[in-house]
Every structure is written in structure tokens, then in C-alpha cells.
Amino acid sequence: MPEEDFVKGFHELKTNLLKSYFNPSQDGFGESHIAKMVDSLGVDSSETSTLYQILDGALTDALYTVLLGLDGEASIGNNNQQMYKLFDEAGNELTKRGEIEGYAWEYFHNRK
Structure with a gap:
């Protein structure tokens, strides 16, 4: 799997999670605990938009x-910053060239 596809999968995960939080019947997701909490707030559309932006930012x-x-x-958590080796099922190393960072920036900060 190319690095871009790996990063794209994370971005798609974020998109699908947000959909499940605000439109729980879409994309095969059942109603999530988060969707129930959002619904229980009983907020108007302006407040829902603000909540969406907050959750979008947090997931990003x-x-x-x-x-x-x-x-x-x-660094991840309180661990020292270090490079990890990550492989796909075919044994291809995804972290070998350090390209995840560039694709992550593109998908999470340049594409909206």
C-alpha cells in the first residue's frame, strides 16, 4: 500500500466518524454513543455547526x-519522538521514505 493510500484511509476514517456522529444512519454506521450524546444536546443548527467544527478539529x-x-x-503521548517501521500486508514498509508527513499535511490541512 502506498503511503498516500495509508494517509487517505485515516482521512476517510475521520470523515466517516463525523458522518456517524451527525447523520447516524449514513454509510452503514449504526447510531453511535457520540451520535446519541449529540442528539441529546438538543442544539440548534448554528450550535450543531459549531460542535461539528470542534469535533472535526479534534479528530484532525x-x-x-x-x-x-x-x-x-x-511524539506519541509522553514517549520520546522516534520513527516507527510500519509495513502493509505485502511487506512493503510505509514509513521508509518519511512521506507520511507530507501526505498527512495535504489530506488534513490542505484539502477541505
């Missing part, structure tokens, strides 16, 4: 940081 920060951490460009 978390997933982007994980990707950079795997690529050795950020």
Missing part, C-alpha cells in the same frame, strides 16, 4: 499527530 489533531508520530515527526 488526533489523527494527524498519530500519523506524524508514526513517521517520526512528532
